[in-house]
Amino acid sequence: MTLDDLRRWEDSGAGWRVIHRGPEGATVSLLRCDGGEEVDRFVTDDPEILAHIGVRVSSEQPAR
Template sequence: MTLDDLRRWEDSGACWRVVRRGPEDVTVSLLRCDGGEEVDRFVSADPEILAHLGDRVSSEQKI
């Protein structure tokens, strides 16, 4: 998953939620656009993704 992929996910109206935040990486659940069912999950240590997520626990929190 790249930052561009995550942004496309958000732009399509779908949601994400942080499942686990470790010292060096994060696990993110990708959810349907209604915020319900998990469609996929990824783990990333990409600095761009970590910066984009910041301290938020979900895409429903505004930057």
């Protein structure tokens, strides 16, 4: 998963939720746009993705 992939996911109306966050990175659940059912998840230590996610727990929260 790249930041471009995650942005395309968001742009399509789907969302994400942070399942776990720690010093090694974050586990992110990818959610459907029609009810929030999890369709996939990924673990990342990519600094660009982590910066994009920031302190948010989901894509429903505004970016700071």
